[in-house]
Each structure stands twice: as C-alpha cells, then as structure tokens.
Amino acid sequence: MSHSLQSPTLSHEVLERFRSLVCIPAPSSREHQIATIICEQLQAMGLQPERDAGGNVMVEVPGRNPKLPLWCYAAHMDEIAIVVTRVRPSGDLEVARSGSLYPWKLGEGPVEILGDKETVVGIFSMGSMHIPLSERKPVGWEGVWITTGMTETELADAGVRPGSLAVLHASRRGPYLFGSPGNPMVAAWSFDDRMACALLLELLAHMQATGEKPLHPSLFTFTHNEEVGGWGMKNLARMKAPEAIIALDLAPTPPGTPLQMDDRPAIWSKDSHGHYDHELILE
Structure with a gap:
C-alpha cells in the first residue's frame, strides 16, 4: 500500500x-x-x-x-505574503516580506504575482547552489527575487509594480493527506x-x-x-x-512549549x- x-x-x-x-x-x-x-x-x-x-x-x-x-x-x-520592492530592467522582481514570512519557508518554486490588471506567474528564486563554501550563508530577503521571464513593459501592462503582492502558487498550497491511512494528518500552506x-x-x-x-x-x-x-x-x-x-x-509549537498533537484546542x-x-x- x-x-x-x-x-x-x-x-x-x-x-x-x-x-x-x-x-x-x-x-x-x-x-x-x-x-x-x-x-x-x-x-x-x-x-x-x-x-x-x-x-x-x-x-x-x-x-x-x-x-x-x-x-x-x-x-x-x-x-503572509511577498511584496515587490523593485522591478529590475531584466524583468526580475526584488522582494521583501508582508507579515512574518521568511524566504526559506517558501523554497524555490512558482508564485502568483497579483498585478493591478492580471495575475502573473513567476519563480521565487535563490540563485545557484554552485558557489564556494566560504560564500554560503543563510538565505535572507536580500538574496532572493522572483524571475518572471517578462519585460518591464509587459509587467507594467499587467499592473505589476513596487507594492504589488505575491503569494505561493495554488499548485503548492495543498491540502495534502499523509501518515496513517486510518488517521491521516493534513498539511497545507x-x-x-x-x-x-x-x-x-x-x-x-x-x-x-x-x-x-x-x-x-x-x-x-x-x-x-x-x-x-x-x-x-x-x-x-x-x-x-x-x-x-x-x-x-x-498554535505554533516552538521548543519548550508543552503542546501535543492531538484533538484538543490550544x-x-x-x-x-x-x-x-x-x-x-x-x-
């Protein structure tokens, strides 16, 4: 099974x-x-x-x-979401957080950018892994961007600008069942x-x-x-x-918090x- x-x-x-x-x-x-x-x-x-x-x-x-x-x-x-801070000449988007979001929680993958006129799909990107060990460091907002594959003009026509918001793509949100078939757990974004x-x-x-x-x-x-x-x-x-x-x-379960995963409310x-x-x- x-x-x-x-x-x-x-x-x-x-x-x-x-x-x-x-x-x-x-x-x-x-x-x-x-x-x-x-x-x-x-x-x-x-x-x-x-x-x-x-x-x-x-x-x-x-x-x-x-x-x-x-x-x-x-x-x-x-x-929680992503906010566009700058549209680069290449069409890539510099971004920051909206709410308490950390880039490593998203991982690389598709996101939806909510333009004023239409929604644009892009890829939340962190760059190549092939860098010297001495240059590797925790991922922060200054080291990530959204690759759109579009020109500045095309993005402007879609209403994508500084201040536009982006969210995880629908294909990555779940919900998903996993664990015991008789008592499964549910995961979702x-x-x-x-x-x-x-x-x-x-x-x-x-x-x-x-x-x-x-x-x-x-x-x-x-x-x-x-x-x-x-x-x-x-x-x-x-x-x-x-x-x-x-x-x-x-209810988050940070270290030291006496919470258990069961059917009781926290x-x-x-x-x-x-x-x-x-x-x-x-x-």
Missing part, C-alpha cells in the same frame, strides 16, 4: 470547506476575493453577512439570553488562518441546520489585515465594542503584546 502524499479524498465537512478556501490568494490588503467567497457561502446558509468599509465580513447571531453582552468570534482572511475560517463557517452551518444558538448575542467575523498588525480586528472592536473577543488561529494565555483575559480562559 502506498503512503505517499496525496490530495484529500477523506470525506470531512471541515476539510471540504477548507479546500474551498485554501487556494484563494489573499495577502493583507487584498482580501476582497476570499471575502466574496465567504459571503457567498454564508448567504447559501440563509445568513445575511455584512462587510464594513475596511473589508471585514460579519454575521450577527442572536443569543439565548439577549440581555447578555455581545461576544465576538473571529478568524482572519489574510495570509495557509492553515493560518483558512482552517479557522472553515471552522467558523462550519459552526454557523451547524447552527443554521439545528437551530442552536450561542448563549451570548454573538458576532462571527472574518477579518482583514491581521498579519500586518491586526487592523481589521482593532477597527471592528472599536466599532462594535464586544465584551469578549475569541480569536481562532493556529489556548494561549499571552503573546508579545501582553496577557489575555484569564477569567475568559478559565470559562
């Missing part, structure tokens, strides 16, 4: 929902396409989503106790945070199908620009003033900006 990497064949509602979102390019500030898809899926459930001026998608759900304060459940639509978007969508679909309601009046939100400062959620919190915000995101108590609400964590 082959245990090779494969596209998903496992029948699972969340995985199917995730697969409908994973290949949509949505770097920070360019979430309009995935926001439209999410709105269409919400409307198909019989819900009436709203979009604010910044691009957040929101659905209000009545609570079993309407006197309780508003709670907010949030997942973000955007992804944009788990952060498309899986949380899929989970929120499936939760809303379940509530629509069963008539279940949350205890609190609740706002289910899909936010923009999380990877570059959380601006979507900050603006939404200011406008809607919920008592509590529960953000669904991916709950973080702090991040680099400060501590979270410990009463809410206990609840």
Whole structure:
C-alpha cells in the first residue's frame, strides 16, 4: 500500500470547506476575493453577512439570553505574503516580506504575482547552489527575487509594480493527506488562518441546520489585515465594542512549549503584546 502524499479524498465537512478556501490568494490588503467567497457561502446558509468599509465580513447571531453582552468570534482572511520592492530592467522582481514570512519557508518554486490588471506567474528564486563554501550563508530577503521571464513593459501592462503582492502558487498550497491511512494528518500552506475560517463557517452551518444558538448575542467575523498588525480586528472592536473577543488561529509549537498533537484546542494565555483575559480562559 502506498503512503505517499496525496490530495484529500477523506470525506470531512471541515476539510471540504477548507479546500474551498485554501487556494484563494489573499495577502493583507487584498482580501476582497476570499471575502466574496465567504459571503457567498454564508448567504447559501440563509445568513445575511455584512462587510464594513475596511473589508471585514460579519454575521450577527442572536443569543439565548439577549440581555447578555455581545461576544465576538473571529478568524482572519489574510495570509503572509511577498511584496515587490523593485522591478529590475531584466524583468526580475526584488522582494521583501508582508507579515512574518521568511524566504526559506517558501523554497524555490512558482508564485502568483497579483498585478493591478492580471495575475502573473513567476519563480521565487535563490540563485545557484554552485558557489564556494566560504560564500554560503543563510538565505535572507536580500538574496532572493522572483524571475518572471517578462519585460518591464509587459509587467507594467499587467499592473505589476513596487507594492504589488505575491503569494505561493495554488499548485503548492495543498491540502495534502499523509501518515496513517486510518488517521491521516493534513498539511497545507495557509492553515493560518483558512482552517479557522472553515471552522467558523462550519459552526454557523451547524447552527443554521439545528437551530442552536450561542448563549451570548454573538458576532462571527472574518477579518482583514491581521498579519500586518491586526487592523481589521482593532477597527471592528472599536466599532462594535464586544465584551469578549475569541480569536481562532493556529498554535505554533516552538521548543519548550508543552503542546501535543492531538484533538484538543490550544489556548494561549499571552503573546508579545501582553496577557489575555484569564477569567475568559478559565470559562
């Protein structure tokens, strides 16, 4: 029996929902396409989503106790990406990161450059390996570029310019199943945070199908620009003033962190900006 990497064949509602979102390019500030898809899926459930001026998608759900304060459940639509800093005369693109992305996480391979008029496919490049050992060093943004095979004029016609964003090509995003056939694992490029978007969508679909309601009046939100400062959620919190915000995101497992790979959720108590609400964590 082959245990090779494969596209998903496992029948699972969340995985199917995730697969409908994973290949949509949505770097920070360019979430309009995935926001439209999410709105269409919400409307198909019989819900009436709203979009604010910044691009957040929101659905209000009545609570079993309407006197309780508003709670907010949030997942973000955007992804870490590449930003073009200069178009070289050769047509190659100098690039930097958008969000906390390191070039070695991408590896060499195809990317999609989101021009103002059309999407261009290029190759994220790191140069030849055939260099003296003394000249080898960790790969940084100054040592990578995107090879486009196009002229400056052709790129300009496509709307590719400094400030254009690029993302991993759809062919490299997954999702992929691997491991034990009876209990496989799933790998994909944009788990952060498309899986949380899929989970929120499936939760809303379940509530629509069963008539279940949350205890609190609740706002289910899909936010923009999380990877570059959380601006979507900050603006939404200011406008809607919920008592509590529960953000669904991916949990990294850095060395020394007591997390295990199982079916339990990970709950973080702090991040680099400060501590979270410990009463809410206990609840």
